[in-house]
Amino acid sequence: MKTIITKTSFDGLLLFDIDYFQDTRGFFIEPWNKKDFHTAGFDEEFVQEGHSRSKKGVLRGLHYQDMSAPMGKLVRCTLGSVFEVAVDLRVSSKTFGKWFSTTLSAKNKTLLYVPIGFALGFLTISPYAEMQYKQTGYYTPSAEGTLVWNDKDVGVQWPVTSPPILSDRDTKGMSLKTYLQCPAFS
Numbered sequence: 001m002k003t004i005i006t007k008t009s010f011d012g013l014l015l016f017d018i019d020y021f022q023d024t025r026g027f028f029i030e031p032w033n034k035k036d037f038h039t040a041g042f043d044e045e046f047v048q049e050g051h052s053r054s055k056k057g058v059l060r061g062l063h064y065q066d067m068s069a070p071m072g073k074l075v076r077c078t079l080g081s082v083f084e085v086a087v088d089l090r091v092s093s094k095t096f097g098k099w100f101s102t103t104l105s106a107k108n109k110t111l112l113y114v115p116i117g118f119a120l121g122f123l124t125i126s127p128y129a130e131m132q133y134k135q136t137g138y139y140t141p142s143a144e145g146t147l148v149w150n151d152k153d154v155g156v157q158w159p160v161t162s163p164p165i166l167s168d169r170d171t172k173g174m175s176l177k178t179y180l181q182c183p184a185f186s
């Protein structure tokens with residue numbers, strides 16, 4: 001199946017659209033095929049996969065792992081839809097502190113690759129959503145960092161009309177100004 005890569009205005013942040021087969025029975029897709037992705041120009045190695053389910057209004061993020069255990073992620077929504085956000089935390093990047101968003105859904109089947117150096121988060125905008133994450137590094141709690149979801153210096157325009165449902169970790173995320181005191185990525 002053909003893999004189409006779309007570059008974003010953020011270095012290394014990529015969108016993937018993959019041909020799939022659909023008929024009256026449903027569909028079939030290969031969301032990861034190393035050969036097809038290589039042919040399209042993408043050669044990351046994945047070592048772990050995660051899967052989450054969230055109800056409407058849940059906001060997860062903005063998470064990253066520092067350089068003691070760096071992790072890139074290839075994410076896709078397999079049920080429902082989410083408003084996905086990546087924030088560039090590479091201080092030497094021309095897009096440092098800026099954010100990118102896209103809607104990932106079971107319907108559009110788009111994947112987003114988020115390279116090392118970004119914080120990642122999403123807001124569930126359907127009754128439920130399931131996300132799958134292929135990861136280039138192993139989950140390492142000691143390397144975790146969280147940027148607060150509503151930092152005014154970042155200014156993500158989340159599509160919320162009421163406060164989102166957050167984990168304790170996410171309510172205690174740091175501001176971009178605090179991040180700059182000891183940045184995880186140069």
